[in-house]
Amino acid sequence: MAGPLLQVRGLRVSLPSARGPVDAVRGIDLDLARGRTLGLIGESGCGKSMTALALMGLLPDAARASGSIRFDGQELVGLDDAAMCRLRGRRIAMVFQEPMTALDPLQPLWRTVSQPLRIHRGLDARSARAEALRLLDRVQLPQAAQRLDARPHQLSGGQRQRVMIAAALACGPELLIADEPTTALDATLQREILALIGTLVTDSGMALLLISHDLDLMARSVERVMVMYGGTVVEEGPGAQVLAAPAHPYTRGLVGARPRLGATRGARLATIPGRVPALGDWPAGCPFADRCGWVVDACRAGMPAPVGVGADRAARCIRLTSAHTPDSR
Structure with missing residues (x-):
């Protein structure tokens, strides 16, 4: 039986600071097979985007990745830039969080969308322009033929996002990493873009790693x-189960803080006390200890090991019982 397309073991990302190196990602493990979908959720600063940049080989120059990232059996940690460039855009692609800063403001849309094709497949300008039009039609950009020579500032946010997706899909990647692909889009555009990505996963067997803080989006x-917090995964499992019956106190806090239809007008939303610590300021032991209502002294003794909380589910919390409630310790 073939192994996963993407296999990550013990991934750590270290960044320089005035106090010395600090870990932004602390020991991530994940598996993702062809045609499957995986979501990373958590507050800003929890390590989601840094994990994605490590997978793409796009970390800041001073950052250091360790552990193992295997893509289709090939080790990516330590891979030289030339070899990584042969994968990036061709077999692994990414939709970045903010298209206005990711798109080249001086390039017409057709050049942006067709750049991977010209680099990896050697298409001439005429063929590249024709393929760019096909891709923009595929992502349902309105009046695509008339917009081939437009610049990013001439498009709306949703249209720019479609251009980003078209460029990412140009070479038919086996793995698509989408970092907050629907940020700042209205609900209708969110549904359209996510439906488009879902269709591509189904039709082509592409694997999808979706990064978001939007729990309802993830559930769909x-x-x-x-679920990431403090640079590590604190809970994982089938999306519908985790979001319907969260186990870890952090996941419970995220789910409890969602606005809900039918809530009493003027009712205050539940909140998680405190804020995500700055890099290097993680508490000893469980990274959520300083904000957790279940905390006991033992929580600070060391990083909790994953605890099984059901079929194919786990959470890093020493207080959990099989009923997903704190024990009496």
Whole structure:
């Protein structure tokens, strides 16, 4: 039986600071097979985007990745730039969080969309322009033929996002990493873009790693979720189960803070006390200890090991019982 397309073991990302190196990602493990979908969720600063950049080989120059990232059996950690460039855009692609800063403001849309084709497949300008039009039609960009020579500032946010997706899909990647692909889009555009990505996963067998803080979006879009906090995964399992019956106190806090239809007018939303610590300021032991209502002294003794909380589910919390409630310790 073939192994997963993407296999990550013990991934750590270290960044320089005035106090020395600090870990932004602390020991991530994940598996993602062809045609499957996985979501990373958590507050800003929890390590989601840094994990994605490590997978793409796009970390800041001073950052250091360790552990193992295997893509189709090939080790990516330590891979030289030339070899990584042969994969990036061709077999692994990414939709970045903010298209206005990711798109080249000086390039017409057709050049942006067709750049991977010209680099990896050697298409001439005429063929590249024709393929760019096909891709923009595929992502349902309105009046695509008339917009081939437009610049990013001439498009709306949703249209720019479609251009980003078209460029990412140009070479038919086996793995698509989508970092907050629907940020700042209205609900209708969110549904359209996510439906488009879902269709491509189904039709082409592409694997999808979706990164978001939007829990409702995740519930609709991925089969499995991993909840990140403090640079590590604190809970993982089937998306519908984790978001319907969260186990870890952090996941409970995220789910409880969602706005809900039918809530009493003027009612205050539940909140998680405190804020995500700055890099290097993680508490000893469980990274959520300083904000957790279940905390006991033992929580600070060391990083909790994953605890099984059901079929194919786990959470890093020493207080959990099989009923997903704190024990009496």
